[in-house]
Amino acid sequence: MLNQYFEFYNPVKILSGKNALEHIPHELLTIGCSKPLILTNQMLKDIGVLKILLDAFSGSEIEATAVFTDVPQDSSVETVNKAVQYYRETACDSVIAIGGGSVIDTAKGLGIVISQGGEDLRNYMGAETLKRGKKAPFIAIPTTAGTGSEVTLVAVIKDHERNLKMEFVSYHLLPDAAVLDPRLTVSLPPRITASTGMDALTHAIEAYTCIQANPLSSAYAISAMALIRENLIPCVKDGKNESCRMALANASLIAGAAFSNSMVGLVHAMGHALGGVCGVPHGDAMGILLPYCMEYNSRAEKELYSELLLHIKGEEAYTATPKESRNEAAIVAVRSMLHACNSLCGLPVKLSDTGVKTGDLGRVADAAQNDGALLMNPVEAGKDDIIWILKQAY
């Protein structure tokens, strides 16, 4: 059903495909920049991913000397503030983030402080609280295919002092360009491929089912699901397959654009809580929780979840499945993808596999209840419902 009103916004220029990185110098010059701050982490430097980017600048007019490699696995306020300082000290005029979700979120955090002219990210938490300011041009280059952060208006950054995952939501956080190059993801280990792939699938499914879904976001979500359906398992099996890699990178980006407009729901609310309380990696939490949350939601939204079968499993399976079983078949399809990943690379299928203690589940439920994503879920879920899901998934 068409919403009475909806908005859709995605101004990010996409540079996707073989040798896409080589186009970056031109892009920067087009927007009038010549000295980008390159944000990344030490691991990407060590395995040579950073070098691929730097090589792309050789012979160009771009001065790619300011490189900040101290981004930890979980982006943090402290890191953002340090990067801001570095940006100002080195007199950069733009930002390039090359890395996973934490690097891109750090860049977004940096963008916030720069545009607002402040010193400390902690002052700007919230949804659409930012003034336009003078935004630093920003190019995002994801090296994992999952978060979709390169096209989303969200950043999640941890404040270790307060043990709080701060959430920032603003259209000003959207990068100017996103670059997908198969060379960047080809060396990802199967375990990460699977985890980030399930993250992308969750984005697509939640984007399709959340209350703010609209025809445009759904079109994006459907397209992402189709790409994941065809490519996730082959890619976990054979990471060197460049066409699968590109398909997943695109799926992740497309799903990101979808959920950035329709928002995410219960799976993310619970996933954020599991990450915050128990440190469960985001993609792992998504994979584990997704089928159980689908089970919960589809009780009240059977038709909506039945439609998912077409996108997750394809036309043939959809038509071969009786109408009344389609919602369940969609859940089974997700679960079998998860189990296939489990046998291929050990992706966890139960919360107990992740080291979460049963004693933490109450706190996880409390945290999930306070997560904004819950408001967008198609079905209301109280604390006892969240506990029920956690228990089933344990």
Next chain:
Amino acid sequence: MICGYAGKVIKIDLAERNVSEYPLSDEDRKNYIGGKGLAAKIIFDLIKGIIEPFSKDNVIVVSTGPLNGVGAPSSARFNVSGISPLTGLLASSNCGGNFGLNLKRAGYDAVILTGRAQEKTHLEITEEGVAFRDASGIWGETTSKTQEILGGKRGMLVIGPAGENLVRYAGIWSGERTAGRAGLGAVLGYMNVKAITAAGNKKAEVYDRDKLKIHCAKWVKKLQNHPMTGKQLPDRGTASLVLPMQKNRQLATKNYRYGRFEQYENICGEMLKDKYLIRNSGCLTCPIRCSRVVPYQGKEIKGPELETIGLLGSNLLNGDMDKIIHMNYVLDELGLDTMTTGGVLGFAMELAENGLLDFPLSFGNLEGIDKLLEDIAYRRGIGDLLAEGTRIMARKLGGSAYAIQVKGMELAAYEPRGAVGQGLGYAVANRGGCHLNAGYPIILEGLGLRMNRYTKLSKAKFAIFTQNLMDAVSSAGICLFTTYAVFPGIVYKRNPVAWLTARILKFAGPVVGFLNRHSNLIRINVPLLPHSKAYELATGLKTGFGGFIKAGERIYNLERLINLRLGMNGEMDDDLPQRLKDEEQVPGDRRTKVPIKKLKSAYYKARGWNERGVPGDKRLKKLGL
């Protein structure tokens, strides 16, 4: 110390091999009687939130009741409780074997097992204490072989290969009787406990032994004169119910697609009696003697009970009694619950029909069943999937609409679309899809009395009454079959009185509801239920029938509180599979599906629970919880 009890509860830390006395107060004994009630109280105090059943957080409580070993009829029952690997919720499994009496003779009301033994262990409990014996020599043995090796005149509690291999519906055997449901055998297996034995010569003090003796003699007579406990059950065993179930469309057939089975005459109690029965047998102290002894490959073995017959027979379209006896024997040996196994097989067959599982058997075709049952017990090949139970199978493969389980436990052989009160009971039962924890309302719906099977009227109130009653009786250590005699014999027969009673009962909801809420007003003991008087005479406590049944209500509510702590959710868990609530058993007859939403709402209200199945403070306060 209150009379009737052994007076001591011990807690065994298996990992540390440490035995300590558990501080159970007389107040607890008074409030929770014994058996499953005491176990619930202990578990409530020990387990404070969600736990993983296969972890060191789980406990097993084996408990006896005040009427065990004091001369009451049908009083050999003991209880095993813990958190079920099948449901993730509280499980209590009742057993009629020889262990309970011996445990009490050894001087214990209950034994609590915690932690996980480092070695395969046999626990030997005597008056002197607990000895940890090496069980590596008996690990892997079948249930009967294990008991044969252990030998001696002592009570035994053992698991089979299924328990060792953590099959989620592995049971616990004591002699030939079974604490079969809910997979507590697998919890023992996880704990590395292969067997527990108990022996002793202690006798519990009885408050008024002479009066109790006279009372029990009258009670025995009453049971013997009752058409159900004195005739039907001794004569044809529990399988005697096949015929009325067939007539009433209550016999689970073809994975609960139907309520009638064409070949019912081949699997009924009459057939079992005429063609197979060698003699009756029964638990110690029981005048009913409902158990059957049948021939099998030159041996005399335990015959199949009704639930086994239904779930391995009609439910699988298997009209071959020889095959049922054989499967019953094999499952007993492997240590698997026959009921859940039947449910799992039926579900697998239907999954295969719908192309969702590649499964070697089909309805009516059990070729190769022996290997499959072994594969389940040893978790080999497809057996590994089946060992998880219906709920997990449905999650992996689909088919939840016809996955006949509640809270993860497969239903008993009663097709509830032929008895909607039983359907309500299944849905709300704390244990999951258990006919007994449901309150067994079907006894009113055609299996004893003849209340309208399809009406919603009064069913919730009666279910509450029987649930409370059965929890109290079970906790006291008495067999639930004795509660059949709660209604006078005349109303079990075909006559105008029975006809009229059935019609009156249909409208008796408000009265029963009032009694449920104000049970404490009944300060006297009632002749139809001799349990409470026996309880008074054994313990010296003055409860009257009202206090006794109120304890049952307290226990039922405590069990619910434990389940809520364990993450149970009334909205999601107190429910029936789609087939039973949405599809008509007889196409075109709208009465033949369970109107669970309305029944549940009436039930919650009558229980004093909120719309999510959570007991209200007012009711809990009244119950002293």
